[in-house]
Amino acid sequence: MLSVLRRVDRLGLTLSLASTLTLVLLPLVNLQPNRILPGQGVALSQLWQQNSFLLFLPLFLLALLSATFSRRLWPRAMMSAAALLLLIIALGNSTTLLLEDQPPFARVSLGSGFWTLLLLLGLLMTDALIKLQIAPLPRLALVAIYLSAIFTLLASGLWDQISLMLEYHNQERFWQQGGRHLLLVAGSILPALLIGVPLGIRCHRSPRVRAAILPVLSLLQTIPSLAMFGLLMIPLSLLATSFPLLSEFGIRGIGAAPALLALFLYSLLPIVSNTAAGFDGLDPAVLQAAKGMGMNQRQRLWQVELPLALPVMLSGLRIVLTMNIGLVAVAGLIGGGGYGTYIFQGLGQTATDLVLLGTLPTILLAFIAAMAIDTLIALTQRETR
Amino acid sequence: MKFQQPLRNWGGSLVILCLLLYLTLGANSLEPLLGPLAPENAPAIYARNSFIDLVGWHLLLVLIAISAAAVIAILAALFVSRPVGADFLPLARSLANLGQTLPPVAVLALAVPAVGFGSWPTLIALFLYGLLPIFENTLAGLGSVPTTVKDAARGLGMSPLQRFWQVELPLALPLIITGIRLSVIISIGTATIGSTVAAKGLGEVIIAGILTDNLAFVLHGGLIVALMAMLLDGLFVKLERRFATV
Structure with missing residues (x-):
């Protein structure tokens, strides 16, 4: 027991606890009546049974466990990176369901839970990336590949129901x-x-x-x-x-x-x-x-x-x-x-x-x-x- | 620094202070000077709030935010530089580096959805943005203490607390004071922009001027903010020198 405790990564543990609390307590998305009025948070309990969340949640847990208990850096980096991509996909898929019986001006906007989780997962990835001590050029390439993966997801129209992307499509310039x-x-x-x-x-x-x-x-x-x-x-x-x-x-x-x-x-x-x-x-x-x-x-x-x-x-x-x-x-x-x-x-x-x-x-x-x-x-x- | 900075010596500070006092206390006597810059039939002197109040609010925001930031940042730097916090050091260091690439206006804009309009988002942005330079400089300062000196202190039988x-x-x-100076200067600028989210401060004079095309407001507000930043910069530089010679 003690040897396990000694092997715990304090940073990983802190970030994992914070991520778990975020996911449980803060709304991932808000349901807004229109573009301006503030919305109501959608709790995780309304979302988690959807197929895409059933894919995201186990990987998320795995990422947190490896960040806390494992000192192997590549799995840590890969799993938190994959968890974030899956979260993006899961949120995109859930919007159609959330908007099903809503008035036409209703919007799904990203909630405080999503932004906090984005930050925390980003921190986990950054930490692993620093400790891996990758040479600068490959590091830049990795970040570029990851960002283009996210952009491809956004460009595929997955998030087109989410208010941020609606706003983007509104702004032609x-x-x-x-x-x-x-x-x-x-x-x-x-x-x-x-x-x-x-x-x-x-x-x-x-x-x-x-x-x-x-x-x-x-x-x-x-x-x-x-x-x-x-x-x-x-x-x-x-x-x-x-x-x-x-x-x-x-x-x-x-x-x-x-x-x-x-x-x-x-x-x-x-x-x-x-x-x-x-x-x-x-x-x-x-x-x-x-x-x-x-x-x-x-x-x-x-x-x-x-x-x-x-x-x-x-x-x-x-x-x-x-x-x-x-x-x-x-x-x-x-x-x-x-x-x-x-x-x-x-x-x-x-x-x-x-x-x-x-x-x-x-x-x-x-x-x-x-x-x-x-x-x-x-x-x-x-x-x- | 070998060269003497003209506006960072006492005489320069005194001149700036006098100008500042004149621009705030004697605002109304500036009317004939600023009048030509104002559009016809528009006032040349901003009157919605007194300049004393605006300067006070502006400085109070900076003071509160940076005091809090200094306490937290110094404690955080202390934590990550001890063995307990060693797990956090690489991330903290690169976050401080990365965080400074964050534009202050972005931090300010992001604080609005989180806490609404008013002085709060400005205060939060000032606090968050103030953390980084102080943290980075404290870390650098603690790291610059030679190991031989620390060993000597240990050899003298000092406890960890005494050594610190x-x-x-x-x-x-x-170095810590340099960090605080950088934070204060950035904060004065960010607090000015904070007036776009309804924080009280001198920014509202400049923004009112821009919105109503009143260059008299813009000049008056801009001069006061600029002089305030220069004055504080000079005072902090003197403080740095005072402690550097100890």
Whole structure:
């Protein structure tokens, strides 16, 4: 008995208990009378006898048991991953039954139980994935495969009765908003890279430049985003009223222009300071060797210094990328477009599903960007080693 | 840091404080300055709430959320850095890393369906988002204490509790304060956005300005929030330096 207790994974036990409580106590789905009004929770007792739940529940239990008692990581990861997929299928199948004798405007929405369970199963998977210590590229591939499995399920129409997917089908411009979101992120980061990297190299070479530039940039960074958008609206809209031609090019107080400018300014600090830090960390002996080989300054920069400083510079890019994906969402408030539009429209109409339709893709974009850069960092580090 | 940051020294803080006081207490005397920015027949000074109240609410939200976040985050970091919590360490570390990629506005938006409109969702978002930098920095701070120092403390016959209070915590403190500073700055920004979900604070001035096309509101609210963030940032930097020299 004691030896079993000692082998218990404390994290696995905690997450398993939490998952079980969630499944029993919190509603997996809510039955709403229409799009806006809050619904009533559907208890597990109304769902569990359906065939697809009879498949999900045993696997769910197995996943929890292996997370608690087994130290073998692959089964843990696979079983919690499979349990989540089965939960998605089971919920999709149950909606048709739930809506059978309901009025036409009734909707089935995802309940607190589902979201909590999603989080807990996600934690179990993440934990197993970290402890497996998979190399970054295969890890990225695994996550990509799993996400595309989920997307395939959603695209197959399995969830089309669930309110979140109904909302998605209502918004015809969903993918365009996504494109615009990414466009705003790229449109602010690219100029920031073009200016920030040379500036960072200057900072590395001259302490005086560094002392002049970095404090200003870090001061800019402390200004809250909404205040920054607002403060930039003023000169831009004054410009637009005095030169009407400019406003035809989109340079106006409201919309994408102040957003792009604000994001550009925010991006400078991480790029400049990480470029400088990357160059500061170079081994002087390597630089001497490059000089000794007869490389000129330009060759040294492109063939030695930049490649070696790349991992640190990339971690600056990671900060900027995830930060800007979130900030573009805030720009939805000043008419900048992107997924923030859905978030603030949804908040305005108290339509939870619209809020989710803006929030979930934003989070997903930030996660994917962070993971992609992490993979790049790991690859460049291995190359330079 | 070798270079002197102009707005992070005492003189700079004093200037910012004076400006801040003028913008909040003397709001009405700004009318001739801001007037040209307001649309015709619209007020230049936001009047639905007094600026003192708004600053107070804003700071109170940040204070409550970050105090709670600091206590929980420091305790959590302490837990996972001891042998008892070792099972949790890898996940906690990567969660803190992953969690910081979560956009604050997303956390805020997700809190609304959970608890409704008002100051609560903002408070929750500020709390959750405030946890991560403090947790990560506390962990880094505790980890940066050299093993030799810990061994020496043990050799002196200090109990685990004494070692923590008298050795590990003081050495980790500057990094912990950096974490709190980051959390406070992020919170001030997130609390501003919180006005979209009806939290009380300075965001409502900016948002009222955006909605009614009143640039006077936008400038006034934006300046106060920006100055507030700069002031607190400067004060925390000074606090870090104070403890770093111990």
